Amino acid sequence: MKSYVCEVCGYVYVPADGCEDQNVAPGTAWEDVSEDFVCPICGVGKDQFVEE
Secondary structure, X not given: OOOXXXXXOOOEEOXXXXXXXXXXXXXXXXXXXXXXXXXXXXXXXXXXXXXX
């Protein structure tokens, strides 16, 4: 699975790790992450992430 990076702060969403702060389980592909996901570091929306 591909990782996605926040263009604002550099946080990287790694599907194998998920995102505990946003209740995203490990193994969740980016495409399956909710559209209301926000960066756990800076709070921007999913639309501010790009494929790494």
